[in-house]
Ligand SMILES: Nc1ncnc2c1ncn2CCOCCNC(=O)c1cc(-c2ccc(F)cc2)cc(O)c1O
């Protein structure tokens with residue numbers, strides 16, 4: 124049977140990227156998705172915004188919701204200081220299998236823990252299973268109708284502290300209107316919008332960054 128898109132992405136990485144070199148994996152995936160086959164990675168333009176937010180924050184404990192093939196996982200993990208940890212939740216078993224191999228290819232397994240689970244099933248288990256009280260940085264890139272309920276769930280589980288930064292992908296395309304409305308109106312968040320484009324496309328998209336006040 125025909126290979127899947129994630130399988131083709133992994134083949135591109137194994138053929139064109141250098142083991143242990145995260146930048147070569149990022150470049151190989153971006154080149155393939157721009158020239159051959161679109162895929163829902165955050166991409167190079169929004170990825171640079173993600174890089175700047177992570178570099179400025181220098182987080183120790185990171186949560187990523189929605190791994191897909193691990194492109195943004197690699198973008199984030201390559202910038203983390205020694206000892207920092209990234210937990211990434213992926214619902215789809217096929218995506219998770221590919222992402223594990225991409226993460227292993229760049230040699231970032233010691234920083235990254237991939238959990239194959241729906242976000243709502245594992246957010247309540249972060250503290251007892253990983254010993255994580257609060258996260259410094261959360262990247263939301265999973266089902267767009269889960270951004271708001273999962274943010275409320277993280278609040279309820281005490282996983283967000285004063286100063287935790289949440290960065291959400293696709294706030295325009297596909298769009299997360301309920302989430303935007305909530306964080307832009309809520310007094311406990313200061314938020315800003317980074318206008319950009321949908322990955323490998325001219326369509327408008329953007330990232331919404333919010334620092335938690337819990338005021
Ligand atoms: N742990 C978890 N818990 C729950 N659910 C989970 C999960 N882990 C994964 N999932 C399932 C959802 O995963 C993929 C979510 N991402 C997208 O759907 C996405 C779509 C587009 C897009 C598509 C078509 C267009 F025309 C225009 C834009 C662009 C993007 O950048 C996207 O990120």
Ligand SMILES: [Mg+2]
Pocket residue numbers: 163164165264292293
């Ligand atoms: Mg996305």
